[in-house]
Amino acid sequence: MSNSFVLVINSGSSSLKFAVIDSLTGDAIVSGLGECFGLPEAVISWKFNGEKTEEAISAPDNHHQHAINRIVDLIESLGFTSDLVAVGHRIVHGGEKFTSTVRIDDKVLAEIESLSDLAPLHNPAGAIGIQAAMVAFPSLPQFAVFDTAFHQTMPQKAFTGAISNELYTQYGIRRYGFHGTSHYFVSREAAKMLNKPVEECSFISVHLGNGASVCAIENGESVDTSMGFTPLSGLMMGTRCGDLDPGIIEFLLKKGWSQEQVFEALNKKSGFLGVSGLTSDARGVLEAMETGHEGAKLAFEVFTYRVAKYIGSYLIPLSSLDAVIFTGGIGENALPIRREILKNLKLLGFVEDEKGNEDARFGNAGVIAKSDMLGAVAVVIPTNEEFVIAQQSVELL
Known part of the structure; x- marks a missing residue:
């Protein structure tokens, strides 16, 4: 050995x-x-x-x-x-x-x-x-x-909240971002797939699982990401609400909810579970959709719409785009979810490769769509955070 x-x-x-x-x-x-x-x-x-x-x-x-x-x-x-x-x-x-x-x-x-x-x-x-x-x-x-290390290259304009500067200096309240190890790994693998140095690549990395986040990567470095001070912000997730008007917290507190009830609801009873009223698991949502479950259908639509909105907005920090990368348990395996997200990106010129999309599942990487307009592709790359942890540990030896 x-x-x-x-x-x-x-x-x-x-x-x-x-x-x-x-x-x-x-x-x-x-x-x-x-x-x-x-x-x-x-x-x-x-x-x-x-x-x-x-x-x-x-x-x-x-x-x-x-x-x-x-x-x-x-x-x-x-x-x-x-x-x-x-x-x-x-x-x-x-x-x-x-x-x-x-x-x-x-x-x-x-x-x-x-x-x-x-x-x-x-x-x-x-x-x-x-x-x-x-x-x-x-x-x-x-x-x-x-998890936060990869995102420490974000510029100040991306990580600064529009709040009193004292809240940052006193409590460190800012955007930190998470899933950094996953976004780091898949961006390196995508660069190999495209046969380009990662330092010359721009990606939008989309990690979709029970926790979900999007990361804009310019020249191999994170320049923006959807999770924030905590992993609660950004995309809708399995049980987390993602982006939400903070005024709702004040509203619920005034209605007599305790702080614990509010944050239990936002962290553990929202997302797929909250919208579908059924399950936090994307597979369960897709199965229920097949039987005509209205809550499951709505959860599917809200999730895919929000992911596509983030992908579109993350063109802003990039000077060009080489690829949109799908990863994580949902991103790697849930064909109907990827298909719907790509449909929502039609204004960006993405055309699905149906066979490529069907083949890129269950551990298989591959190109699933391309946009001639942007000169970019959409790819699936299975993440391997444990490999990154092992590699970086050995490198530091």
């Missing part, structure tokens, strides 16, 4: 995803998920050689540490502990402090924790994952890869 394996950890508040990635090929040697932490039904499952195994987490508390200990045992039993060269952690928020991947020490860990106000659900969980991994792998270097 080559000595290029990196354990990639994505630690959530009640879950922990992991994978052992070959940093040369991007292949996941083993991958898994610990979930329902804090509940009696906490489990850990993993896939190896196409076989899935699941077992209960029996520890009464500290499920993150227990899950990582179980991962250590698993890696040892599969015989590639000696092939691990690093542990890479996905950290959601790096604020303005972190503009690239960093090696983790006590100071970096403290700074990740200090940014918890900006990502209260994610950064504390990321820190717990780091601490557990440091205990489990004391001799391995650990690296942090930040």
Whole structure:
């Protein structure tokens, strides 16, 4: 076995995803998920050689540490502990402090924790994952890869909110953007597909999944993105509302809603789930549309319309366009959604390649449309954030 394996950890508040990635090929040697932490039904499952195994987490508390200990045992039993060269952690928020991947020490860990106000659900969980991994792998270097880092190249006019400057200087309120690792990866892959240096490419990257965001990329760098201070803004998502008049928050508070109720509604009961009244899953929405469900049809229309509107508006920060890139679980697989978005882009000259669009699914990349008017194509590229985390960890070694 080559000595290029990196354990990639994505630690959530009640879950922990992991994978052992070959940093040369991007292949996941083993991958898994610990979930329902804090509940009696906490489990850990993993896939190896196409076989899935699941077992209960029996520890009464500290499920993150227990899950990582179980991962250590698993890696040892599969015989590639000696092939691990690093542990890479996905950290959601790096604020303005972190503009690239960093090696983790006590100071970096403290700074990740200090940014918890900006990502209260994610950064504390990321820190717990780091601490557990440091205990489990004391001799391995650990690296942090930040979702926000790729967007730190945005110009001030793109990240500045039209609010009092004191709110920025005092609290750091500005556009940060997320999904940066995904937008970074697919833009590099798109440049290879077009046989151009990424530094000479301009893209609109469209990451569509349960969370969704659009990113304008000029000369390989992020110049604008739809998510903002938090991952709540921008596109409609699985359960998140996306862009919304902030006056609605005041309106609901005056109607007697609590702060918790308002933000529960906007974060967990909106998006596909809220509009369809049925499900947060795009597949469920598409299936219900087939049976004539009106809420599902409306959710489909709102989502595809908003995505197309963002794509159109993101021509503004670019000097030219090489490609619109679709990625993420929906972007890679949901043919009717891509088809409708392309229809909404007809004024930009995009003409769908129907066979190309049908073929570019389930892990397959490909060109799905082109616009002679813009001299651009629309492509599908499967994302691989774990590969980026593994690669950047190894590069920093």
